[in-house]
Amino acid sequence: MGGNSPCASCKLLRRRCAKDCIFAPYFPPDDPHKFAIVHKVFGASNVSKMLQELPVHQRADAVSSLVYEANARVRDPVYGCVGAISFLQNQVSQLQMQLAVAEAEILCIQMQQEPMMPTPQIDPDDKSFLLQNNLPHQYLNFTSSSNNVIHDSLKRESIFGHDMVS
Amino acid sequence: MSTSSRCAACRHLRRRCPSDCIFAPYFPANDPHRFACVHKIYGSSKVGNMLQDLPVELRAEAADAICIEAECRVQDPVYGCVRMISLLQQQIHNAESQLVKARAEIAVLGSHAQELRHHVQDI
DSSP states (O other), rough: OOOOOOOOHHHTTOOOTTTSSSSTTOOTTTTTHHHHHHHHHHHHHHHHHHHHHOOOHHHHHHHHHHHHHHHHHHHHTHHHHHHHHHHHHHHHHHHHHHHHHHHHHHHHHHHHHHHOOOOTTTTTTOOOGGSSSOOHHHHHHHHHHHHHHHHHHHHHHHHHHSSSOO | OGGGGOOHHHHHHTTTTOOOOTTTTTTTTTTTHEEEEEHTOHHHHHHHHHHHHSSHHHHHHHHHHHHHHHHHHHHHHTTTTHHHHHHHHHHHHHHHHHHHHHHHHHHHHHHHHHHHHHHHHHH
């Protein structure tokens, strides 16, 4: 047998690290914590099964996401990754509200500016100037962003039944 | 014990469902898919240990969260629920950029409005 040291998985599991060890490419011996945490949450045999069911080119990403989930679960034994998702959804919601407020403020400023525009020699019976402002376009932009807020919140409600972060 | 009173976990594991079964409150018999996902991804002993290590009042929330993560992983074996985290982080980045732009526009419009007011007063 060559001088290659066993991968982190085989070290932890105290077994011979075969040449075709499924874990070896993703759990190098210099990072024992990575496998330890995945083994703690998912179990080595489950991780092995999951990796075997994936094409080789997708396994690295799968391992990364499993490590991320495992870390989240150890940090937060109740909510794990779902807690992080809930927190981020709240952030998105708050930002979208702030954006809606900012867009409304832009609209208000633009509307307020209209009367201040100098309009020399306007015929009071000529209403054609009302068609020249870009108010309808701005209003449509504001409406579409507010629809996104509603649509996104509905998408969130269809995945999670309730807000898990108070 | 009547087989019809077994929880979904014990049915899946083909075993007797004891009166103090750790799974029974969170994996009712009428939703076999819920435990099947969790078993596929975590295995029954890991889930049992996770629930056992938590105070009783937190187990229902934990079971729900574990089920969601397992379901996401079954549907997306490469990224699981981490895909959603990635998407949300991107949404946050985009929203923050848009907010910065909107606030900059407010500042510009505000200074223009001030200039116009001065101009009108001068006329």
